[in-house]
Amino acid sequence: MAETLYLPAPAKLNRLLNIIKRREDGYHELQTLFQLVDLCDTIGLTPRQDGRIVLENGIDDVPHDDNLVVRAARLLQQTTNSDYGVSLSIDKRLPMGGGLGGGSSNAATVLIGLNHLWQLNLGMDQLASLGLQLGADVPVFVNGHSAWAEGVGEKLTAVTLDTPWFVIIHPEVSVSTPGVFQDPQLTRNTPPITMARALQGGAPTWRNDCEAVVKKRYPPIAAALDWLSQHACSQLTGTGACVFAAFATQQAAERIARDASLRFPTWVAKGLNRSPLHDALGG
Known part of the structure; x- marks a missing residue:
């Protein structure tokens, strides 16, 4: 039986959030400071040989195929034409809709974890680009560092903040x-x-x-x-x-x-x- 890999999906805090303007596409230009914190969900990833993507413990009111971890796994699988699959589990600590980036962080952990398990050897820039297709906050979790962000939050520069x-x-x-x-x-x-x-x-x-x-x-x-x-x-x-x-x-x-x-x-x-x-x- 394949061994399950358990990985953290950390929360973030926006320590600053400036809204500059509304863009023509309806989104907003902003500037923000993302700080990571050690409050985490835990994602379990068990590789499969049959190519299926399965979330073993779904979230109420979120259809299986709409969950960001499933979407992240399928996006990576389709992009790389991988024959592998994965069984996923989420040990949820971060509240949904709390502004802590839980869903985005979960998706980033799946992208990075499967890149490792499936031995895809994609670079962080490639994974961050895929993550942006799932949500504006996913790239900061893929890059894995507190950051100054502009645009809709996807233009990232790593920064070192105080750590209270x-x-x-x-x-x-x-x-x-x-x-x-x-x-x-x-x-x-x-x-x-x-x-x-x-x-x-x-x-x-x-x-x-x-x-x-x-x-x-x-x-x-x-x-x-x-x-x-x-x-x-x-x-x-x-x-x-x-x-x-x-x-x-x-x-x-x-x-x-x-x-x-x-x-x-x-x-x-x-x-x-x-x-x-x-x-x-x-x-």
Whole structure:
């Protein structure tokens, strides 16, 4: 029986998110800082000889063939004309629709894991290009490093950020990302800045242009931001729903997380610059 390879799929936080303009194709030009954290899903990959792509434990309300891990495996299989298949499993810790990039990270882990298992020898640039077909956030997880991003989030430059401990709160609502980006009150004219200026600014000057609209549309998120802001500078990640704050020590983060967990699902995570996925495969 083939041995299963278990690989991490880490979360990300948007420590800055500027929306520059709406593009003619309906998407938005943005600038963001992606930071990886050590809160992860785990993806199991068991190679198959029959060419089938099978997700063994699907997610409620997501059809098997629509799941990003299945789509990622099929895209790689079709692109490389591979005869191999895979059985996939997901040990899910990251909340769906939380702004932590869980689905995109899962897809990236499948691309990298199958590139290894099927011995395809594709480069990271090739895998990132495939990942972009699945979602704008997939390439940052493929590249495996905290990054400054422009365009729709696909133009990446690796950066080294500070690595505090984060308290991450999920207000238990599901955010419609299209709804946020279509909201007429969304800020769409933030002047672009250089990467150097963004890195020089740092927390707490980093902000998220989606936050005002999300707080108005989703009162539980506003409540979580307000609660966390009593203890540190709180921010929204992506379009939410998760909010976060940075702390200098694990002890300080765990102390606030204990109080937060009385009201919200809460995690403590360490900021990273290199993905544990790449560490796991020695890449």
